Amino acid sequence: MQNESDLIESLIRTAGRRAEPPEEAYRQVLAVATAAFREKTAHRRERQWVLWAGSAAVVVLAIALMFQWMPPSAQRGELARVVRVIGSAEQATGDVWQALGETRTPLTTGTKLRTLAGGRVALALSGGGSLRLAAETEVMLDAPGRLYVRQGTIYVDSGVRPGALRLEIVTPAGTARDLGTQFELLVAGAALRLRVREGSVSIDRGGQSLTGGAGEQIAIDFLGSVSRDVIAPHAEAWQWTESVAPTPDMDGKPAAELIAWVARETGRRLRYVSPGVEQRAATVILHGNIRNLAPLAALDAMLATTDLEYVISGDTMEIRTRDINPPEP
Amino acid sequence: MADLVHVDRAVARRILGGDEAAFLDLFDRFFPRLYRFALARIGNDPDTARDIVQQTFCNAIERLDSYRGEAALYTWFCQICRNVVADHFRRKGRSAKRVTLLEDQPNARAILESLTAPVGDEPETGVWREEVHRIVEATLDSLPGHYGEVLEWKYIDGLSVMEIAARLGLGAKAAESLLTRARDAFRDAIVELFGTTDDLVAPFGRQPG
Numbered sequence: 001m002q003n004e005s006d007l008i009e010s011l012i013r014t015a016g017r018r019a020e021p022p023e024e025a026y027r028q029v030l031a032v033a034t035a036a037f038r039e040k041t042a043h044r045r046e047r048q049w050v051l052w053a054g055s056a057a058v059v060v061l062a063i064a065l066m067f068q069w070m071p072p073s074a075q076r077g078e079l080a081r082v083v084r085v086i087g088s089a090e091q092a093t094g095d096v097w098q099a100l101g102e103t104r105t106p107l108t109t110g111t112k113l114r115t116l117a118g119g120r121v122a123l124a125l126s127g128g129g130s131l132r133l134a135a136e137t138e139v140m141l142d143a144p145g146r147l148y149v150r151q152g153t154i155y156v157d158s159g160v161r162p163g164a165l166r167l168e169i170v171t172p173a174g175t176a177r178d179l180g181t182q183f184e185l186l187v188a189g190a191a192l193r194l195r196v197r198e199g200s201v202s203i204d205r206g207g208q209s210l211t212g213g214a215g216e217q218i219a220i221d222f223l224g225s226v227s228r229d230v231i232a233p234h235a236e237a238w239q240w241t242e243s244v245a246p247t248p249d250m251d252g253k254p255a256a257e258l259i260a261w262v263a264r265e266t267g268r269r270l271r272y273v274s275p276g277v278e279q280r281a282a283t284v285i286l287h288g289n290i291r292n293l294a295p296l297a298a299l300d301a302m303l304a305t306t307d308l309e310y311v312i313s314g315d316t317m318e319i320r321t322r323d324i325n326p327p328e329p
Numbered sequence: 330m331a332d333l334v335h336v337d338r339a340v341a342r343r344i345l346g347g348d349e350a351a352f353l354d355l356f357d358r359f360f361p362r363l364y365r366f367a368l369a370r371i372g373n374d375p376d377t378a379r380d381i382v383q384q385t386f387c388n389a390i391e392r393l394d395s396y397r398g399e400a401a402l403y404t405w406f407c408q409i410c411r412n413v414v415a416d417h418f419r420r421k422g423r424s425a426k427r428v429t430l431l432e433d434q435p436n437a438r439a440i441l442e443s444l445t446a447p448v449g450d451e452p453e454t455g456v457w458r459e460e461v462h463r464i465v466e467a468t469l470d471s472l473p474g475h476y477g478e479v480l481e482w483k484y485i486d487g488l489s490v491m492e493i494a495a496r497l498g499l500g501a502k503a504a505e506s507l508l509t510r511a512r513d514a515f516r517d518a519i520v521e522l523f524g525t526t527d528d529l530v531a532p533f534g535r536q537p538g
Contacts, residue, residue, distance in 0.1 A: 015465035033386035
């Protein structure tokens with residue numbers, strides 16, 4: 001009969017030493033977890049400052065109220081609206097995830113969104129611009145102009161509207177800042193890939209700052225190694241963003257407006273063959289809607305009812321009038 | 330237990346305060362344990378286990394403000410890890426093979442009895458041995474402080490009390506006391522799970538014949 005100490009010894013000895021995880025896994029998770037820790041503590045310090053600033057703001061507001069004054073557009077906490085959902089997507093404000101609601105759903109501070117396999121989502125940001133989520137992506141709307149991307153791929157189009165709120169995108173792998181642009185950001189743990197379609201984007205990572213310009217791709221691996229490559233604004237890699245593009249209401253609008261939207265969404269330079277054709281596009285009024293059509297399909301559908309047509313050649317979309325009468329020899 | 334909770338809460342506060350050394354110390358202590366915890370639950374897929382532990386750390390760090398010291402911090406991390414594992418299986422749907430572990434079952438002892446190897450089986454091989462290995466591993470991982478290491482040094486590496494004392498920078502009496510507490514904690518953890526150590530020990534307690 002063994003005593004208890006012997007039994008414990010026998011058990012531990014026979015079971016053997018605990019298996020150690022692979023060194024590579026340790027290094028990779030450490031890099032991601034450390035980045036998350038730094039982001040968290042930085043945000044916390046920031047929030048403490050915001051709390052202090054908030055207290056000061058309350059005093060200012062109280063004074064303003066004394067003078068019967070209210071700001072013209074008071075913040076109501078809405079950061080974005082869902083404008084399009086393809087496939088499966090979920091939202092959560094705490095730990096409980098639920099299916100993402102119908103389009104135009106308002107999203108407030110702290111809302112988390114995620115797309116499942118095959119899912120895609122487009123949001124209209126309250127400060128202006130469009131945010132799109134590819135499949136298997138998770139983000140949190142942190143504050144006006146600030147987004148946290150935990151994993152996956154997003155696309156930002158901050159729009160051509162001057163004064164649109166510049167977006168700061170915090171990820172475990174670094175922080176990206178939109179400098180007026182269209183770009184895609186892929187986050188996989190501590191690794192990050194930035195593709196800039198238009199304008200430029202800066203990335204801050206561990207005190208290091210990088211800027212990517214239009215047509216440039218920057219990849220940072222989880223150890224911090226940086227590689228640069230080129231990517232054309234009309235490359236096939238951007239097509240997923242077109243499939244979930246929020247379609248504007250074009251009923252009653254001039255064809256030129258639709259043409260400009262399609263050129264921008266497809267990353268192509270727009271060229272009218274003549275000032276007369278450009279003038280024509282500005283005066284042709286469209287009727288009907290292009291709801292949920294991809295940009296080029298929308299252009300096909302709408303221009304079919306006009307005497308305008310487009311030809312794509314490389315990075316250029318050329319607009320001309322249809323050849324109703326063949327040219328004379 | 331009250332001391333342990335108090336210490337862990339202080340650790341959480343230090344981390345939230347931006348103390349990177351405290352964070353790295355916690356990471357070094359928890360990473361191997363959580364990796365084994367995840368690996369056992371997703372069917373020995375190392376890449377998925379790594380991703381799950383990574384997600385666990387990210388989720389835990391994000392929610393660390395909500396940790397109130399109601400349980401040991403490792404237990405709290407394990408609960409988050411369980412949620413990440415559940416989320417993984419939910420995302421993968423039927424294509425992923427779910428692993429159900431003995432210690433995750435509410436009626437662990439009844440299951441254990443049903444698994445008892447028949448007389449005549451070779452107990453040193455097969456599923457039973459793997460399962461016991463994993464349970465001992467999980468039990469050692471669940472022990473606080475250096476208890477798991479101390480028991481391995483003593484019973485696997487065969488270190489003397491003096492050698493353990495030297496390794497931890499303790500006196501002989503303190504090391505002996507630590508070893509006793511580690512042994513008690515291990516026994517308590519096994520008994521809490523199964524009601525006794527006998528069912529686990531019996532097949533291995535036999536002398537080779």
